Amino acid sequence: MTTPGRRTAVARLVQLLTALALLAVLTACAGSGDRHVTVMVPWTAQDEFGAFYSVVEDFEHDTGIQVDVQVTRALTQQLDAAVAADAPPDLAVLPSPAAIAHYVRGSAPDLEPLDARTVDPGAYLEPFRGLAQVDGATYAVPVKIDVKSLVWYDTETTDTPRTRSTDALHTFVREGRLDWCLGLASGPTSGWPGADWIADIVLADAGTRAYASWAAGRLPWTDSAITRAWTRWRDLVGTATLKKASEAGFTEATQAMAARKPDCRLAHGARSALAAALRKEPRFDFVAPAAHAPLEVSGDFIGMFTDDNPAARDFVHYLSGARAQQTWVDAAGSAAFSARTDGIVYRNAVQQRIAALLKPASGHPLCFGAADMMSPDTAAAFYRAVLDYADEGGDVSKLMDRLQQVQTSLGAEQVPQGDICSGPG
Structure with a gap:
């Protein structure tokens, strides 16, 4: 028989254990509720942000x-301000290898290295893997990539261009009396579509070595390979189209291709930059690059600015x-491609063809966008020169003399060390 005193002791023990258990649950809940992470991204378009947010959820x-x-369209400026104020987000999208180098090699390094438990560098394609590293350490993860060297057209209204070479396209445009859908306006980075296109012409005409040397600041802007690319771009697009392009946004300009009576028929650039209508309609396709032709590529990276937030x-x-x-x-609505070497499945036929171009088996050398390899001030001057030229x-x-003066005054201290190009060539 249990005595009243013992019953009281047992009851108190039960109450104490219950209270301790409740306290443990509350503490755990509070701990999980306090776990949060801030991330700064540039994806303001509904489709682009929605694709990222599906991963967040x-x-x-x-x-x-x-x-x-x-979310900010002026990511570079806002991130610089936050870092300068010693209040950076935990994570941020870094739109270029030059940005990675900038935050690693600055007077007070801001990016934290990512160890092998956080990311496996071997899981990624080149050149993206190497360009996320500085001095052998990994500082960022390539979270989405794309091919910039693509010429787009409507298969229902436009004949298929034979090749995407500048000369062949020039003849195709002239004979067909076709106009390009081109916009250069893009807020703080206005001019980038032209910079990408000029870089693509340098890559196609001068080859990977000259391209990489120019992007790294070793080949001067005044070299004939560079000046010729600018004039070839002007001749291909046309002065009237260039004049209009400086006031139009790139994505909005490509939207005109989807109109019932389009006033332009061709576009140049990455699939991710096209208007949503062009990405959703299977009739919009790109001209297949010639075998082994070098391709200009892009990538968005995520870097970490905190060392005390496990989340x-x-x-x-x-x-x-x-x-x-x-x-x-x-x-x-996603336009993302993965830099991973394994296991990603693409449902759309156009996506599958672009993804195949990014694989080593394609035979295409892949070269990161030249402006994205330059120091931020040099790239900004490049964009400004594009607008002035247009x-x-x-x-x-x-213009080239002026750009060379900028390059010389800034030097190349923040140009990434990794190989700009990967693959044959």
Whole structure:
């Protein structure tokens, strides 16, 4: 028989254990509720942001970690300001290898290295893998990539161009009396579509070695291979189209291709930059590059600016994995391609063909966009020169002299060390 005193002791013990258990649950809940990570991204378009956010939602569901997303079109300027104020986000998209180098090699390094537990560098294609590293350490993860060297057309209204060489396209445009859908306006980075196109012409005409040397600041802007690319771009697009392009946004300009009576028929650039209508309609296709032709590529990277938030490291690890990459690719309206070497499935025929171009077996050397390899100030001067050339035309040699002066004054301290190009050539 249990005595009243013993019953009281047992009851108190039960109450104490219950209270301790409740306290443990509350503490765990509070701990998981406090786990959050901030990330700054440049994806303002609904489709592009929605694709990324589908990955965020899966991560939050699986881990209980809250992701606070800061969206800005002026990412470089806003991130610089936040870093200068010693208040950076935990993570941020870095739109170029030059940005990675900038935040690693600055007077007070801001990016944190990512260890092998966070990301496996061997899981990624070149040149993206090497360009995420500085001095052998990995500082960023390539979360989405694309091919810039593509010429787009409507298969229902336009004959298929035979090749994407500048000379062949020039003849095709002239004989067909076709106009390009081109816009150069893009907020703080206005001019980039022209810079990408000029770089693509340098790559096609001068080859990978000259291209890489120019992007790294060793081949001068005044070299004939560079000046010729500017004039060939002007001749291909036409002065009237260039004049209009400085006031139009690139994505909005490509939207005109989808009109019932389009006033332009061709576009140049990455699939991710096209208007949503062109990405959703299977009739819009790109001209197949010639065998072994070098291709200009792009990539968005994620870097970590904190060393004391394990949740940030968890999110980077998640983003680097095949599951998150597949979710990103599959999201409605997504234009993402993965830099992973394994396991990503593309449902759309056009996506499959672009993804195949990014694989080593394609035989295409892949070269990162030249402007994205330059120091931020040099790239900004490049974009400004594109706008000036589109608006005013004139003597390209004077523009190149001015760009060379900028390059010389800034030097090449922040040019990434990794190989700009990968593959044969």
